[in-house]
Amino acid sequence: MKGAEILIESFRKEKVDVVFGYPGGSVLDIFDIIYKSGLRFILTRHEQGAAHAADGYARATGKTGVCIATSGPGATNLVTGIATAYMDSVPMVAITGQVPTRMIGNDAFQEADITGITRPITKHNYLVKDIDELPRILKEAFYIANTGRPGPVLVDIPKDIQNASTDNKYPDSVEMRGYKPNYEGHIQQIKKAAEMIMAAQRPVIYAGGGVIISNGSEELTKLAGKAGIPVTTTLLGLGSFPSTDDLSLGMLGMHGTKYANLAVQDTDLLIAVGARFDDRVTGKVSEFAPHAKVIHIDIDPTSIRKNVNVDIPVVGDVKKVLAELIKNIKKCDTQPWLKKIAGWKKEYPLSYGKGGLKPQFVIEKIYELTRGDAIITTEVGQNQMWAAQFYKYTRPRTFLSSGGLGTMGYGLPAAMGAQAGCPGKLVFDIAGDGSIQMNIQELTTCVLNKLPVKIIILNNGCLGMVRQWQELFYGGRYSSTILNSKGPDGEKGITFCEENKCHPYLPDFIKLAGAFGAEGVRISKDSEVIPALKKAIESDKTYIIECIVDPEENVFPMVPAGASLNEMIESMA
Amino acid sequence: MKHTISALVENKSGVLARIAGLFSARGFNIDSLAVGETQDAAISRMTIVVRGDDAVLEQVCKQLNKLVDVIKVQDFAGKDFVDRELILLKVSTDGKTRHEVLQIVEIFRAKIIDIKAKSMTIEATGSDSKVDAIIDMLKPFGIKELARTGKIAIARG
Ligand SMILES: Cc1ncc(C[n+]2csc(CCOP(=O)(O)OP(=O)(O)O)c2C)c(N)n1
Numbered sequence: 001m002k003g004a005e006i007l008i009e010s011f012r013k014e015k016v017d018v019v020f021g022y023p024g025g026s027v028l029d030i031f032d033i034i035y036k037s038g039l040r041f042i043l044t045r046h047e048q049g050a051a052h053a054a055d056g057y058a059r060a061t062g063k064t065g066v067c068i069a070t071s072g073p074g075a076t077n078l079v080t081g082i083a084t085a086y087m088d089s090v091p092m093v094a095i096t097g098q099v100p101t102r103m104i105g106n107d108a109f110q111e112a113d114i115t116g117i118t119r120p121i122t123k124h125n126y127l128v129k130d131i132d133e134l135p136r137i138l139k140e141a142f143y144i145a146n147t148g149r150p151g152p153v154l155v156d157i158p159k160d161i162q163n164a165s166t167d168n169k170y171p172d173s174v175e176m177r178g179y180k181p182n183y184e185g186h187i188q189q190i191k192k193a194a195e196m197i198m199a200a201q202r203p204v205i206y207a208g209g210g211v212i213i214s215n216g217s218e219e220l221t222k223l224a225g226k227a228g229i230p231v232t233t234t235l236l237g238l239g240s241f242p243s244t245d246d247l248s249l250g251m252l253g254m255h256g257t258k259y260a261n262l263a264v265q266d267t268d269l270l271i272a273v274g275a276r277f278d279d280r281v282t283g284k285v286s287e288f289a290p291h292a293k294v295i296h297i298d299i300d301p302t303s304i305r306k307n308v309n310v311d312i313p314v315v316g317d318v319k320k321v322l323a324e325l326i327k328n329i330k331k332c333d334t335q336p337w338l339k340k341i342a343g344w345k346k347e348y349p350l351s352y353g354k355g356g357l358k359p360q361f362v363i364e365k366i367y368e369l370t371r372g373d374a375i376i377t378t379e380v381g382q383n384q385m386w387a388a389q390f391y392k393y394t395r396p397r398t399f400l401s402s403g404g405l406g407t408m409g410y411g412l413p414a415a416m417g418a419q420a421g422c423p424g425k426l427v428f429d430i431a432g433d434g435s436i437q438m439n440i441q442e443l444t445t446c447v448l449n450k451l452p453v454k455i456i457i458l459n460n461g462c463l464g465m466v467r468q469w470q471e472l473f474y475g476g477r478y479s480s481t482i483l484n485s486k487g488p489d490g491e492k493g494i495t496f497c498e499e500n501k502c503h504p505y506l507p508d509f510i511k512l513a514g515a516f517g518a519e520g521v522r523i524s525k526d527s528e529v530i531p532a533l534k535k536a537i538e539s540d541k542t543y544i545i546e547c548i549v550d551p552e553e554n555v556f557p558m559v560p561a562g563a564s565l566n567e568m569i570e571s572m573a
Numbered sequence: 574m575k576h577t578i579s580a581l582v583e584n585k586s587g588v589l590a591r592i593a594g595l596f597s598a599r600g601f602n603i604d605s606l607a608v609g610e611t612q613d614a615a616i617s618r619m620t621i622v623v624r625g626d627d628a629v630l631e632q633v634c635k636q637l638n639k640l641v642d643v644i645k646v647q648d649f650a651g652k653d654f655v656d657r658e659l660i661l662l663k664v665s666t667d668g669k670t671r672h673e674v675l676q677i678v679e680i681f682r683a684k685i686i687d688i689k690a691k692s693m694t695i696e697a698t699g700s701d702s703k704v705d706a707i708i709d710m711l712k713p714f715g716i717k718e719l720a721r722t723g724k725i726a727i728a729r730g
Contacts, residue, residue, distance in 0.1 A: 119591055120598055124641040127587070144641060178583060179641045302635040 003134055003162040004029040006170065007095065008037050010138040013170055016066050018042060018057065018420050020050040022077075024070020025110060026097025029162040042420060042449055045441035047074050049413040051081020052439070055090050056414030059400045060375055061421040062215065064091040064146045071097045072110030075156070076117065080407060082152045083121040087404025088236060089213055091150035093141050094122075098158040101129055115156050123151030131164035136171055143174045148181030149300040150213060185297065185316030185324060193271075193295045193312045194328035200269035200293075202337045203229045206252065206281075209236030209403065210274015210298060212396040216319035217241065220273065223326050228334040230341055232260040234275050235384075236403040239393035244372070249341070250350070253281035254559045255385040258348035261557075261565040263341055264289050272296045274318040277307040278404070279561075287564035297321050350389050353571075356550035357524055359383070359458040363390040365529045366428060366456065369537060374426040375400065375418050379411040379435030381465035383458045385555040387430040409438025412455065416442055419451040426454070426537060433459040434483055437507070443516035446542040454536045455544045457509055460551045468554045472569070484551075513544040520544035575604070575624050577649040577656060577726050578634065583642040584610060584617045592619060592643070595636050601625050605658075605723030616644065620656075620725045649726055656726035658704050661686075663694045665715035674714060681707045692717060 001009065007030060011019065018040040023031045034041050044050040047069040054065030065085075069078050075096040085092045099108040104127075115127045124144050126137045134157070141153040197203060211220050211233075217240045224231050224247050231241040232249040243250055249260035264270065270292040275281070282288040285307055296303075296310040297318055304313045314321050352360040363386050366374070372394040378384040378401040393399050400418060402410040415429040429436075436457055446453050458464075461484035470478050485504045513520030519541045523532050529547075536543040557568040582588050589608060596603055604622040611618050623630070630648065637646045649656075666674050667690075674693060678685060683697035697707050701724065708719070 115587060116590065119587070119594055125587075129586075176641065178644045300639070302632065302639055306632060 002029075002165050003131055003157060004033040006134050006166070007138065007157070007162075008033050008039060009170055010135070010142070011039060011066065014064065014142045016064070019066045019068060020044055020053040020057075020417065021068030021095075022047050022050055022070070022074055024074045024097065026071035026099060026159050027068060027074075027162070029159065030068065030095070030097070030157075042445060044413065044445050046439065047077030048081050048409065049416070049439050049442040049445065051078045051092070051094065052084065052407075052410050052413035053417030053420070053442075054092050054094075055081060055085045055410075056377060056400055056417030057421040058085075058090050058092055058417075059414070060397050060418035060425075062397065063421070064093055064142060065417065066093050066095070068095045069097070070110070071099055071114070072112045075112055075114040079117060079121070082118055082154065084402050084405045084407045084410060085152040086121045086123070088209060088402065089150050090152065091146040092152035093145050094152060094154045096154060096156045097162070098127065098156045100160040101158045102160075104158065114154065118154050121152070122154050125154040125156070127156045128158065128161050131161050131166045132168050134161065134166065135168045136174075139171045140174050140176065144179060148179075181299065182315060183299070183317040183320055185314040185321035187324065189312060189314045190321060190324045191328055193314060194325055196269060196293060196295060196312060197227060197229070197271065197325075197329060198332050200332070201334075202267050203227070203269040203271060203332070203334065204249070204263050204267040205229050205231040205271045205273060206234070206264065206275055207231055207237040207240045207273045208234045208275025209240075210318050211237060211240035212274075214274060214299070214318040215396070216274070216317075216322050217396040219319055219322035219326060221245070223322055223329070226326060227329050227332045228338065229271070229332070230263060230338065232256070232264065234278065234281055234403070235388055235401060237275065238388060238399040239396045242394040243392045244394055247338075251388055252565070253278075254283070254561070255389065255555050255557065256559075257350055257389075258557050258568055258570065259341060259344035261559070261568060262344050262348075265565050267292045270294050272298075273322070274298060276303040279307075282307065282565075283559045283567075284562055284564040287566075352553070357526060357529075357547060359386050359460070359547070359549045359553055360390045361526060362456060362458065362529055362547050362549070363387055363430065365533060366430075367391045369530070369533050370426060372398070374398065374428055375415075375422060377401065377411045377415040377418060377427065377429045379429070379431045380406045380408045381432045381435060381463065382460070382468065382553070382555050383430050383432040383435070383464070385465070386458070389555075408435040412436060412439050412453070413442045415453045415455075416446050416451050419446075419453050420449070428454045428456060431455055431457050432464055433457055433461065433505075433509075434463045436509075440512070443513070443518050443542060447517040450540075451542065452540050453542055455542075457544060457546045458549050459505065459509070459546050460549050460553065461505065462551060464553075465555070471554070472558075473560070509544055509546045518542040518544060520546065522546045522548065524548035574627055574650065575622065576630050577654070577724065578621045578623065578637075579647045579649065579726055580619045580621070580637055581611065581644040582617050582619055583644070584615050585642060588617075588642045589619070591640055592621070592637065595633055595640075596621070596623060599625075599629060599633065601633075605721070607723040607725045609725070618725070620723070622724050647728065649728070653729045654726050655729060656700060656724050657698050658701065658724045659696065659698045659722045660704055660708070661694060661696055661720045662708065662711060662716060663692050663718040664711045665691060665717055666693050667691060670714055674711065677707065677710050681710075683707060
């Protein structure tokens with residue numbers, strides 16, 4: 001078989017049902033085979049879109065996302081998407097074309113050392129130099145991407161290798177001396193953890209994205225219920241535990257709920273599950289959970305004791321370890337603790353003020369209409385934090401967001417990928433007016449592929465989250481964060497569409513929706529929200545709802561970077 | 574603190590860069606790094622000498638272990654191990670100093686591997702301290718060129 005055929009064969013064997021990508025000179029052989037293969041291929045409008053779409057597909061379905069790009073600029077355009085997937089442990093296989101083997105290292109046309117470039121942002125990568133190795137390498141790539149702690153794997157295939165032939169078959173299994181993920185947690189450690197849990201007075205579970213990755217949500221919910229332990233989640237842990245449950249504390253950390261942060265600061269036993277003590281979660285590490293013993297369950301031994309000291313580490317698959325833990329646990333008496341927490345919840349609920357259309361209100365209404373059944377993707381910034389705070393996630397794989405890298409421009413292509421993987425689902429991208437402009441070209445891809453993603457643009461006329469930091473910590477000097485149409489000609493602004501009484505803003509997102517073949521509506525009043533959402537939900541089209549929101553609104557509560565979780569700013573007042 | 578780390582790795586291209594990257598990404602300078610095949614030609618041993626914060630290095634070793642091409646990692650800090658380095662050293666000599674240099678070579682059980690009218694080339698192996706000592710002793714004669722392999726190490730027993 002030829003190299004390009006082996007690649008398509010590997011997709012078939014690995015049950016890849018959709019591939020995202022963009023062609024070019026070095027992958028022409030692959031695209032020629034795709035043409036005849038019947039493979040579902042989605043042509044994005046930028047390789048970054050392809051990588052994020054593969055990522056969104058993977059997070060929404062749990063399967064491995066696949067993207068393809070040509071050598072040089074195609075490959076480097078994947079980089080941000082690969083790094084995003086790496087930071088959030090998303091299973092992905094990225095295929096890149098490369099110049100012919102004899103030209104590698106010569107600065108040939110469209111040559112880039114993509115294995116060198118992506119070495120620190122992939123779980124593993126390969127440059128294929130021998131056609132006989134291609135079947136094995138592809139098998140290994142899929143295996144590495146979606147086992148252990150998942151992550152992106154890149155396979156760089158020179159043009160001549162795509163065209164060369166081999167008799168080697170696609171293997172059924174892999175044999176790698178240096179890679180043997182361990183799923184079973186140490187039973188003695190689990191027993192010790194169970195004892196520690198039953199002895200605790202004020203336990204808190206801190207659940208991260210690892211719970212979702214391992215499909216351990218059911219076990220987590222059982223454990224919390226059986227032992228009566230409240231659960232707070234990280235940003236990427238949203239959906240791992242139903243936030244409608246009485247035991248839910250919502251998110252913790254920089255923009256977490258006040259009651260989650262108070263509980264963490266007061267707890268005597270923190271049970272970290274599939275979470276990595278990110279600095280956005282811990283605030284000042286030395287003052288994080290100061291009274292707590294720590295149990296840490298994670299498949300990745302390098303996450304343990306990286307940032308905080310741990311009393312009982314359990315290395316293993318979260319789902320398996322939790323199942324074992326449940327067997328070893330009896331109901332604990334946490335009533336006084338839960339009562340204290342209930343008090344905090346009453347005293348410090350998430351809230352927001354009045355005046356103009358509030359972004360939080362829009363998100364609450366999306367929840368009201370979808371009852372937590374939609375898939376929400378976000379961009380990065382205030383929009384992301386409000387989407388985390390004001391929508392109630394009750395199921396895993398319903399909140400997709402760039403947590404580790406914080407990539408603006410993630411949301412739209414990720415929504416597109418999620419929609420391709422889950423055709424029956426309602427998929428929303430909650431966006432800021434800044435972020436949406438980073439990958440807006442993918443609207444075309446959505447429209448042409450009948451991916452009816454709903455895009456909610458919370459238009460505050462600025463790079464809101466950065467503006468918020470400037471307001472709080474830089475004396476209100478809004479250096480390069482105001483995006484509204486008061487352009488170089490100063491206060492006059494641009495009045496390009498005054499006759500239509502529309503919002504003077506560049507770009508005009510509604511015209512843009514039209515230009516891309518999508519539908520769009522602009523709203524600026526509370527009363528318009530529900531009707532607009534209903535119309536978008538009923539439509540089978542890609543749809544933009546541009547919400548002109550209060551430009552001054554900030555995300556609260558907030559723990560300033562480097563402060564301890566007790567030091568929350570609760571409002572501007 | 575100084576750590577001597579030994580890693581058994583797949584003998585493949587890109588592995589060295591991947592390993593070195595884990596150190597450089599944290600701003601560590603590698604004091605020395607030596608690589609060569611083991612009894613199994615498919616496996617190489619890398620010996621890395623690096624200075625750094627103990628906790629950070631423990632993390633780096635765990636990260637090394639996680640690399641797909643890394644088979645085994647050992648940090649020899651606090652362990653019983655033997656290590657050696659090989660140097661080639663070209664020193665200026667003339668009729669008057671040749672004898673003195675020969676004596677030093679003998680004391681250190683080093684070897685003369687080339688001799689010319691104005692220079693001698695010496696091969697020496699040993700631990701850091703021995704290698705440093707011979708270099709120190711020969712410095713006054715004028716070292717023209719020096720090449721060190723970097724340390725290799727193996728656990729005792
Ligand atoms: C690619 C990229 N560039 C820059 C940043 C830094 N950044 C973080 S939030 C933010 C502002 C986002 O503005 P917008 O998308 O309008 O969302 P808002 O905060 O207003 O909701 C910026 C610039 C980033 N996270 N990603």
